[in-house]
Amino acid sequence: MPATIIQRNKKPMKKVKVDSVTIDIIESALRNARYEMDTVLFRTAMSPGIREQHDEFPMIANLDGKMVVGQFGSFIWGFMQGYDGTVEEGDVFLTNDPYSVNGAISHQNDWLMLMPVFKDGRVIAWSAMFGHMTDVGGKVPGSLPTDARTIYEEGVSVPPIKIIRGGQLQDELLKVILHNCRLPTWNFSDFNAIVAALRTAAIRCVEIAERFGDDVFYSAMDAMLERNKRAMRQLIRQTVPERKQYFEDYICDDGLNMGPYKIACTMWREGDKCIFDFTGTDPQSISSINFLLNEEMFKMFAGVYMIMVFDPQILFNDGFYDLMEVRIPPGTLLKPLKPAALSCRTHALGRIFDILGGLLGQGNPAFMCAAGFSDSPHFMYSGYKSTGEWYQLYQITFGGIPGKPFGDGPDGHSLWPSFTNVPNEFLESYFPLRIDIYETIPDTGGAGRNRGGNGLRIGYRFLEQGEISIHDDRWLTYPWGVNGGLPGARSKKALVRADGTEELLPSKIDRVKVNEGDLLLSDTWGGGGCGDPFEREIDKVVFDVQAGLVTPQGARNYGVVINTDLTADVAATSKLRAKLAAERGPVPLFDRGFTSIESLKERCKAETGHDAPQQPRFSERVLKSAGAGRKKTKAA
C-alpha cells in the first residue's frame, strides 16, 4: 500500500503563468541549494568514501516527486510505493533495501534518505540524498561479499522507515541499525550529515517559495520540467534513428570463476519516443554482481549522456521521462529476483555507460566516445593493529577516461561525478600502510586520434597483518576503441610478498591475508582510443612520450617513429603510417580487441595468467521465470 501524505493545509497548488526570467532565477536558486547539500555533507561526514571520495547523490524534487535538480533521477515515487505509513511534517525517511524501492538504490551500502519539505502545512517539494556507507555489517568487512548468494549475507537491511518522526529521532530504531555495523560511529556521523544536507535543501526551498509565492515556486518547477522535455524531444528526434541499433558488452566474471556475462540492449525510436530493450541480457548471476537497474535511473543516464554528447547547455531533470521507455526482462542480471545478492553491482552499473555509448554512437559516429573507465574498482583492507585497534578501509580507485571526439581522456581519473581520490598522506596517517607507487601506466590508454586515458597503478605496502578485498573487472574483455581507436589495456592485480615471491590475484576476491611488508600492485585499466591513431598530430605523440605517458615503443601504435633523444623521425613516421594504414584497411567502428568470446577465452591463460572462466551456471528458478533473456517482457 502506498504512503499517505498528511497535510494540514488542504489548499491545492495553483498553476500560474511564470515569466521566463523568474523561472531562470528559481532554477539557479535550486541549483545552488543542491550544491549546498554537497558542501554540508562533505564537511561533516566521516567515512572517507563520502567525505573524501564523494560517493553520494543529492536531489531536490517537486511535490509530485519529480527530480528538478540532481543527478540520478527521482526515486520518490518508488519509495512512496514501498512505504505503507503516513508522511507528515518533520518526518525523515530511511531505507537501504533495493528491492523495496525498485532499485532506486542498488545495494545495501547506499543509505537513501528523504524528507518532504513542508511550508504552511502542505508539501511544496522533496529533498533526498543517498550515500555509500563503508560498512553495513554482513559476512565481510565492507559488506560487499563477492561470494554472497543472497542479499541476507550482505548486512543489515532497512526497509523504508520513518527514522525521524515529526522532528523526533527514533533513536532506538537507529541504535538497532547501527548495532549491526562494524563502524557505527562513521554510519552515525554520515547519517547526521545527510540529515543536515536534507534540511539545508528544505530551508532553501521554503525561502524561495517565500520570496516568489508557493504557486509561482510550484509552477516554475513545472516549467523547468517542461523546458527540459521540449529540448529532449528535439534531441531524441535528431539523434536516435528509427532503425534498431544493437549493442552488447560484458562483465568479465562473477568472482566464482564463471563468465563473461552479457548485457545486451536494442535501441530505436517510435515517433518522439526512444525505446531501450534489454532482451538478450544474461540471466541473473548466483553471486553478487547483479545490478537491480531502476528504469527511471536508466532514463536519466541515457538522457544525461545524450545531453553531454550533443548539447551540454541543456539542464537535465525528470521532465523527459515520458519520452523514453525501458524494458528489462525480470530474472536477468539487470532485474534479478529477490533475494539475489546485489552488493557487487558496481561493474554492471558502470558498464551501462559503455552500452549507452555504443548504442548512441552507431547512429552518430562522429560523436562517439570510446569505452572508458566504466567501473568503480574497490580496494578494502581491514584487521587489528598490533595496538589492538580495529582498522577498516574502503577505497574506490580510478583509471583511464576514454578518448572522445572533443579530446584525450584524462589519465587515472574518475568517470563518476564529483568523485575524488583519497590523498595518500591521509591514508598513510590513518591506516597501517604506505603507498609506494601512485602513477598511471604508460601505453595503457588506447591509441587514437584522441588518446584514451592511462590506467592507474597503486602500490600498497602493508604495515600490519590484515585482510584485503579487491573488486575489479575488464581483466578479460577490453575497453574498446572507436572509429579506428585501439582498445585500452586490461586490469591486473599482483601481490608481491615480503620475501619477493609474486602471486597473481584474481580481479574479484575477498579475504586475502596480507602480512607486514607485502606489496599489492593494483593496476586498473585504460580508456579506449577514439579516432584513427595515424591521424594524431605527431607533436602530441612526442609530448606524451617526453612526459612518459606513452613509451617510444607505444608510439608505434600511432605510426610515430621516436628518435633516441625522444623527438620524432618525421620522414620515417610518414612511411610507417602509410604502411600501417594500408595493412589495416578502412577503420572499424568498434575495436573490441577480440573477434569472439571463444577466441578470447582460448588466449586467456597465455595473456592474463588466469584460467579462462567457465560458462556461467544459472539457478533453476531463474531459468523458469518469464524466460529470462529470451522473450520480450515489458518492464514493470
Add this chain to the structure above:
Amino acid sequence: MTYRLGVDVGGTFTDLLLVNERTGQTWKAKVSSTPRDQSEGVLRGIERVCGLAAISAEEIDHVMHGTTVATNTVLTGTGARVGLVTTKGYRQVLQIARSFVPGGLGGWVIYNKSLPMAPLALTIEADERVGSKGDVVTALNEAKLRDELRALGAKDIEALTVSLINSFANDKHERRIKEIAQEVLPGIPVSLSSEVVPEMQEYERTVTTVANSYVRPRVQKYVKNLQSKLAAKAKGVKLHILRSDGGLASARSAEDFPVNLLMSGPAGGVTGALWVAVQAGFPNLLTVDVGGTSTDVALIMNGQPRLRRETTVGDVTVRASSVDIRTVGAGGGSIAHVPELTGALRVGPQSAGADPGPAAYGKGGVEPTVTDANVVLGYLPEQQRLGGDMALDRGLAQKSVEKIARSLGKTSRDAALGIYDIVNENMVGALRLVSVEQGHDPRDYALIAFGGAGPLHANALSRLLGSWPSIIPPGPGVLCALGDATTAVRDESSRTFIRKFSETGAADIAKQLKALAVDAAKGLAAEKVAAAEMEFGYQVDVRYHGQGLRLTVDVDLKRLEREGLAAISGPFDAEHTRLFTFALPLEHEFVALRAVVQGKGISIKRQVIAKGSASAAAAAVGKQKSYMDGKDCVATVYDRAMLKSGNRVAGPAIVMEMDPTSVILPQHHGKVDAYGNILIYPDGYRAPKKKAVTAKKAVRRTR
C-alpha cells in the same frame, strides 16, 4: 615627520593615497597606469601626490601596495618553466591530481584537462622516503639526484619546486635537496613544499608550491624593480605587498612566497571597503566589486573579513589563505544570449571584455551586454562619460538588446530588464556563497558596492538580499589604495598538530601557542614594529576525530587556563551547530595551532563634506526617462559633487560622478552621510529585529 602611502595599480588607473601618520591627514592622486612597466606609473603618482602634500618623497617611510602581477601571470599562462622533484613513485602527482572530473554525471564527455604548471617532462623523482610520522624510511640518494638535476638544468628550467611525500612531518630531505640544487643549479629559485604550505595532502601541497615557483620569477623581478626605483627616490622606504589574506608581506617574503599574493588586488578592495564602512558605522558588511567581466564579493563580520584556506585563480586552486572572495563571471561586459533549445535567457560568463566592449561603446561590439541593458533602461544616461571621456551610444545598445527581445518575444525594455535581473541574480548567487552558505543571514549585513558598475546594481542587490543600507562610497576608485594604506603589518606562525583532546591538555596547548607567538613576533620586529605595539591572537583548528573539515576557534589563553579544553570544545560545538544544524557527541581533535601577531593600524582623519539640508534639490541637474521595476518613470539626475551631508535623494534617481553612476530605485531613497557616502534604504525602512534564519536550534544528541 612620517608618511605612508597606499598604491593600487589597476588596468586603467593607478590610485595613490598618502597619509600623514601623525595627523591622519590624507592626499589622493590618480594617474594613468603604465602596463609595460607598472613602476613608471607608480613613480609618476608619487611625484603627483607628494606635490599635493608639499612634501619630499624622502619623508615617506612605508609604501603599501596591492598588486595583480601574480594573478595575471596565472591567468595569461606566462609563468616560469618550472622543474619539479617528487618522491619516487609520485612523478605524476599533478597529472593524476585528485582524479576529479567536473561537470556532473557524464561531465567527462566534454572535459579536457589543462596541463599542469610543472610539465611531466620536467619532473624527476628523488629516491627517498619519509613515513607518515616523519620517520626516514629510505635515505636520500644524493648522487642520482645530482645527475638528474643537472639534466633538468640543461632543459632550461627557470624555477624549481621540491615536494616530497610526508614532508609536512619531516622536511629533512626537502631541505637537503634545496642545498644540492643551489650547488648544481645556481641562480634558480627553489620553492620547498614544507616551507610554502607545510600541511598534509600531497596534491594540494605540490600544486601550491608549483604555483609559487610558476609566478615567482615575474613577481621577483617586479618587486625588485619597484623597490630599487623607490629606494632611489626615497631612501630607507620600506615596501610592503598586500597578501591575499589582507595581511602585509615584506618585499622579501613577497618575492619568496608569491603564491600568497594571488588575491592581493581584490583583498585591497575589501580592506578599503571595510575601512569606509566601519567609519560609517557598519561593521557587518557584504562587499561587491563589479568590474567589466566579473564580480568579486566578500563577507565581513564585526569588522573582520572571513578568511578561507584556498585561493582560486582561473582553473588553479591552491592552498593559500585568502580573504574569502568569491568571483562570479558577471560584470558590465557580460554577454546575454538565449540558447535555442531551451529558450532561457542567460547572461555571461562570456564577456565582451574591454575590446570590443559593449555595443554602446561604439567600438564594433554587437553582442548585447549588461552595460547595454543599463543604457537601454536609462540607468546610464548618454551624457555620462565613462572613465571621463568615453561616450555611450544609445542607438547601438538598443539594437544589440533587440536580438534578445526577439528571441524572448518581449519588448526591448523588458528584455533589458530581464538581463539586469538575471545578472543581479548571478551576483546574488555569489553573495549567498559567502553569506547564507556560511550560516550568515544577509539581512544582518549592510552591502557596499564599488568597481565601475557596482553602484548601478547596489540597490537591486540589497533588495534581493534584504541587506540594508546599500552603501555607495565616494570615489570608489581610490578604495583599494585606501585599503592598502590602512592595513596593519600582520604575521602568523602555525603548525600542523593532529592530536585527540584526550591525548593532550590545556597547559600543553597554551605552551605551544605562546611559542608560536614568539616566532611570529620575529617577523614583525624585522618590519620595525615595536614590541609594545604588537597585538597577539591565538587560534586552533579543530574537528571531530574522523571528520574531514576543520573549523577555526579563537582561543582566549586566560579562559583556556580556567576552563581547560572545554574552552575550545564548547565554541567548536556551537559553531558546528550554527553551520550544519547539529553537533556530535564524539571526541574532538586538534588539527593545527596558530598565533597571529598584528602591529597597530593607523588612524586616518576622514574628510567630512559640507553640511546641507534634507533637500537635495540644489544638486539636481536634469531628468532621465528610465524603466524601473517594469514601469516607465522619470528619474531625477544628480551631480554627486554637489550633494551635501544630510541630503535625502528620493528614488527614482540617478547620481552621476566622474566614474561610476548610481541608481536609486522607486520607493527607495539615499541619505548622504557626513563623509559623502550615499546610504540607500527602502522608504519606511525599519531595522529588523535580530533573528537568524539559518541557524537551527536543534542540537540533538542521540547517542
